[in-house]
Amino acid sequence: MAKSEIELLQAIKNGQYDAIEMVYLQNRKKFFSWAQQRFNVNNQDLEDVWQETILIFFENVKNGRLLILKSKLSTYLFSIGKIILLNNHKKAIRTTFVDMFPEEEDVLMDELEIERNNEVSVETAMELLGGECKRILISKFYMSSTIDMIKVEFGMKNNNVVSASISRCLKRLKDIINANFKKDVRE
Amino acid sequence: MSENKSDVILQYFAGELDVKERDSLFEAMAHDESLKNEFDSYRQAFDAIDIAGRKELKQKLNIAGKQSDVKIKWRNRLLFVGLLALLLVFCLWLRNVTKSDTNIPINSKIFPQNPMASNILSVPEKDTNVTMSNPNLPNNTKLSPQNPMASNTSVSRKDTNVTLAQNDGRNERIDKENADDLYAMNFTPYTDPSLYPGTRGENEQDTFLNFMESYWQKDYTAAIKNFKLLSNIQQSNPNLLFLYANALAANHQYTRAKNIFVVVAQDNNSRYKKEAAFYEALMLLKLGKATEAKSIFSKIASDSRHPYFIKSQKLIKQI
Numbered sequence: 458m459a460k461s462e463i464e465l466l467q468a469i470k471n472g473q474y475d476a477i478e479m480v481y482l483q484n485r486k487k488f489f490s491w492a493q494q495r496f497n498v499n500n501q502d503l504e505d506v507w508q509e510t511i512l513i514f515f516e517n518v519k520n521g522r523l524l525i526l527k528s529k530l531s532t533y534l535f536s537i538g539k540i541i542l543l544n545n546h547k548k549a550i551r552t553t554f555v556d557m558f559p560e561e562e563d564v565l566m567d568e569l570e571i572e573r574n575n576e577v578s579v580e581t582a583m584e585l586l587g588g589e590c591k592r593i594l595i596s597k598f599y600m601s602s603t604i605d606m607i608k609v610e611f612g613m614k615n616n617n618v619v620s621a622s623i624s625r626c627l628k629r630l631k632d633i634i635n636a637n638f639k640k641d642v643r644e
Numbered sequence: 645m646s647e648n649k650s651d652v653i654l655q656y657f658a659g660e661l662d663v664k665e666r667d668s669l670f671e672a673m674a675h676d677e678s679l680k681n682e683f684d685s686y687r688q689a690f691d692a693i694d695i696a697g698r699k700e701l702k703q704k705l706n707i708a709g710k711q712s713d714v715k716i717k718w719r720n721r722l723l724f725v726g727l728l729a730l731l732l733v734f735c736l737w738l739r740n741v742t743k744s745d746t747n748i749p750i751n752s753k754i755f756p757q758n759p760m761a762s763n764i765l766s767v768p769e770k771d772t773n774v775t776m777s778n779p780n781l782p783n784n785t786k787l788s789p790q791n792p793m794a795s796n797t798s799v800s801r802k803d804t805n806v807t808l809a810q811n812d813g814r815n816e817r818i819d820k821e822n823a824d825d826l827y828a829m830n831f832t833p834y835t836d837p838s839l840y841p842g843t844r845g846e847n848e849q850d851t852f853l854n855f856m857e858s859y860w861q862k863d864y865t866a867a868i869k870n871f872k873l874l875s876n877i878q879q880s881n882p883n884l885l886f887l888y889a890n891a892l893a894a895n896h897q898y899t900r901a902k903n904i905f906v907v908v909a910q911d912n913n914s915r916y917k918k919e920a921a922f923y924e925a926l927m928l929l930k931l932g933k934a935t936e937a938k939s940i941f942s943k944i945a946s947d948s949r950h951p952y953f954i955k956s957q958k959l960i961k962q963i
Binding site for chain 1: 657659685686688689690691692693694695696697698699700701702704705706708709712
């Protein structure tokens with residue numbers, strides 16, 4: 458693996474958004490033309506697939522599942538994209554219209570509804586948390602940014618302030634979720 | 645104790661626990677309901693962060709993608725406009741080139757090493773009666789102002805013989821050819837309407853009329869013969885000597901012609917004093933004495949009232 462690729466992976470692991478954006482833009486057009494030759498997909502769907510590909514790549518790097526690249530970066534990314542496109546294709550084939558749902562299907566639909574509600578409440582919890590807290594938590598726990606990076610990004614005085622802010626925000630989020638879930642359970 | 649529990653759970657979600665510590669955490673959760681609830685709360689909090697993080701990153705990438713599309717669109721537009729402008733400039737250039745038959749940039753591009761290439765078709769300012777039938781032109785030079793391609797062909801044939809001139813001998817040959825071409829392009833026996841024999845008086849001697857008529861008819865061989873029949877006084881007349889020298893030059897007797905032009909050019913009584921200087925330089929050029937010729941052309945080029953002022957300037961550049 459070339460030195461530049463090692464540095465790139467390290468930058469992504471450290472949560473540097475610029476590095477992710479670079480990977481996203483550099484291979485975007487190539488992926489589009491590659492995918493359009495093989496799949497019957499419109500540009501909007503391709504955009505979604507490509508974004509999802511980059512997110513998976515980023516999470517793999519972040520979680521340590523991707524430490525070194527055995528092939529070219531574009532090959533790795535295209536293989537993720539290909540799997541997503543194939544899954545989407547399979548889903549599209551599997552989705553057939555049935556005139557009458559059997560009664561037991563209603564139960565499954567209910568479960569799906571509950572799961573979706575949970576997701577909505579979790580999302581709402583993040584919205585209730587407020588702008589800065591939300592951004593700090595995303596930066597720390599999703600982007601895996603270092604304390605120093607967060608200090609610079611949010612213009613904080615020192616590392617202790619950053620750590621305290623993270624703890625405070627996380628506790629607030631937990632409280633919001635607990636409050637919402639208790640309410641859901643009561644309902 | 646509660647803070648200690650939270651720390652362990654946080655360490656778990658940060659991936660900082662080893663297998664043993666993880667096992668003990670799960671075992672503790674099996675017996676401790678409050679610890680399990682705390683763990684679930686954190687799990688949901690981290691799920692929320694992950695969902696929001698993904699959403700935010702996706703939004704950022706979406707914006708970046710759209711901005712990139714706009715940039716590419718503008719770049720393509722600029723490129724298109726640039727190409728269009730280039731095409732327009734090229735068309736204008738092409739139009740100008742095809743319009744002017746005295747300018748052949750295509751030739752000068754193909755044969756940049758041969759300065760004559762651009763002169764082959766150029767029409768001299770004063771001597772405009774250079775035609776294909778001119779006996780003084782070298783055999784390998786075709787003059788065809790109406791058909792630029794004809795002269796291109798002759799130039800290219802010549803060029804294939806003299807490319808990559810590396811030794812002195814070859815350079816000399818090129819210089820000689822150059823001089824020959826320049827001479828051929830610029831030499832035409834002198835003529836003007838006052839030489840028309842019909843304007844002469846009836847009491848003139850026949851030999852004189854014969855000389856003038858043969859010169860006017862461009863029968864230079866006859867003109868030379870008739871000049872010899874003139875009286876001694878007539879033969880020493882600088883004006884008639886000038887015409888005689890022209891006839892000699894037209895008959896390829898360059899050295900003799902040059903000597904006569906020298907005399908005429910120095911004679912203050914001659915009406916062709918200035919013209920003789922120019923012709924003398926042309927003879928020198930033809931005889932391979934380019935430096936001497938250039939020096940005379942330089943003198944002419946410094947006199948803006950000289951009838952061959954412009955022509956001499958051009959020749960200096962071309963030698």
